[in-house]
Amino acid sequence: MTQLEVIKISKQEGLLTDVIQDTKSILKNMWRNRSGIEFMGRKYDQVKIPFLKKRIYLDNVIPGKIQDTLENLGFETKEGKRPIIVSKRKTEYGWHLVFSLPPGLSFGQFKQKQDYFADAVRGWVTLERRNGLVHMDILTGALPTSLPYEWRPDAYHKIALPVPVGVSQKGVEVLDLAESPHLLVAGVPGFGKSNFLHVLIHTLLPRALIGIIDMKRLEFAYLSNHAAVTRTEKDALQLVKALNREMERRIDVLEAANCVKVQEYKGQDMPYIVLVIDELAEIRDEQVLYYIDRIVRLARAVGISVVAATQRPSTKVINGDLRAMFAARVCYQVADELNSRMVLGENYSHAAYLPGIKGRAIYKFGLEIKEVQTMYLPLSKAKKLLKNQPKERWTYERQGKRLPPR
Ligand SMILES: Nc1ncnc2c1ncn2[C@@H]1O[C@H](COP(=O)(O)OP(=O)(O)O)[C@@H](O)[C@H]1O
Ligand SMILES: [Mg+2]
Known part of the structure; x- marks a missing residue:
């Protein structure tokens, strides 16, 4: 055998393995990426x-x-x-x-x-x-681009404070606010922060006392007969002061009753309270901010939750330390990755790349993160729904006195 022939043969072998490799990868690709098999139509x-x-x-x-x-x-x-x-x-x-x-x-x-x-x-x-x-x-399921608010008042009776966050690709996502117990809602204007608060308030009205700080608009005014609505910093201060007093009272009572949290407490005098704040960044009054800060830090176990919405999640508005107390987050479209990470955490730039769909947000609770389409509740429908709710405006002005049991 001459050397020339040897080279020739090995070249051919090389060619053959190349062909085999190619066929293999073509077959692999076909196998991998086929979407099913057609048989008789x-x-x-x-x-x-x-x-x-x-x-x-x-x-x-x-x-x-x-x-x-x-x-x-x-x-x-x-x-x-x-x-x-x-x-x-x-x-x-x-x-x-x-x-x-x-x-x-x-x-x-x-x-x-x-x-x-x-x-x-x-x-x-x-x-x-x-x-x-x-x-x-x-x-992989696609999310709807719009989702009307729908809720049966008796749904999820095992959950203390159920909040329908929206639908993810897995189905309806319901947060138990009593577990979280604070919730941060963020995003640039126009994608549904305030609307989300309306959904939350309407769902929780039968189960909790609701306080509202609405500095920017009059859009929560229609709830005045059902919740404690404040629209000035002066009123807001009264509300957060009263909540602080109530918080102190509850801490003392729970301590005396040897309970670690309100869920263990058997008494009737601790209805859940939810403080809803729209546009947190608009609050300038240092005192109001001080009391909100205290509630967020200390009220975890006593049945008082804070739900705060803000278009500016920067540390100026809510410092990192305080932000960590909000275990649940709903983040609509934000300006950039930095803002997304500020709201959702270090590794999550997702909210910067949400499609420009109203009501579309990222929901995070604990380590779980999901894209959701949040429910839409137009004001006209919200007002109609309110007619079915009992009027129970609670009077936080009654200093030091018990809040009305439900
Ligand atoms: N979940 C939603 N689905 C569809 N459209 C929504 C939804 N939430 C809000 N919108 C629309 O977007 C507009 C702005 O919503 P709003 O709640 O005021 O946003 P933000 O408070 O973030 O500025 C609303 O007037 C409404 O038309
Ligand atoms: Mg708004």
Whole structure:
């Protein structure tokens, strides 16, 4: 055999492996990204195999996109081992994938790249580590662009202070304000902060005493017979002072009764109170701010919640320390990533990239973060709804006296 022939043969072999590699990747791509199989004019996205008790998905678009993402991000050990999908199933809202990791890859690496996965599937991805496996929940359903306010007063009777935040790709999101217990609502004007407060107030009226600080507009005036509405700093000061006195009283009573929080307390004299503030940044009076600050810091356990809306989430308006007390956040469109992070936390620039849809927001409670379409309650409808609510204006002016039990 001459040398020339050897070279020739190895060249051919090289060509062959190239062709095989190419075919492999073409096949892989077809397999991964197919959206089901058509058979006699009908499209099938899964087959059930009864004797194997298995369901095989023919539609692989989303898992394929995740695998492509993993590959493109270089999720591979030095020896070329990759995360393996050990189980996958379709859920009502998208997909649930479970990965097993080769030694050398970590859950943290997945977590860091969460946004890449979400962008690849044009949806939302949540990650969880369970039994050493990575569970990936993928939400792909589109959100509605408008969602009318709908609520049965007796719904969610097991939750003390249910607030319908809106719908996410998983369905209706309901926050228990008593658990949170403070809520921050932020975003540039015009996307639905005040509207969200109306929704919250109407839902909670049957369950809590509502105080409102409305410095900017008259839009909460129609609630005057049902809630304690203040529109000047002078009135607001009376309200927050009264709430501070009530807070002190409750702390003493709970201490004497050996209760850690109001939920454990059996007495009737501690109805939930919710202080709603629209446009927090408009309050200039130092004293008012001082008392609000105290309520936010100290009222956690005594059944008094603060819901504050602001278009300026900067530290001037609400310093980082105080902001941390608001466990629940709803953030509409903001000007930039910086503002988004100020409202939602270090890693969350999402609110800067929300679509320009009214009522669209990012909802965060604890570590969970979701895109939501919040409910819309036009003022005319709100006024009509109010006719069904009992008039129960509470008189916070009665200094030191008990608030009326419900
Ligand atoms: N959830 C919503 N869905 C649809 N449209 C909304 C929603 N919330 C508010 N809007 C519309 O946007 C306008 C501004 O809402 P508003 O609550 O006053 O915003 P903000 O207080 O953030 O400035 C409203 O007049 C209403 O037409
Ligand atoms: Mg507003």
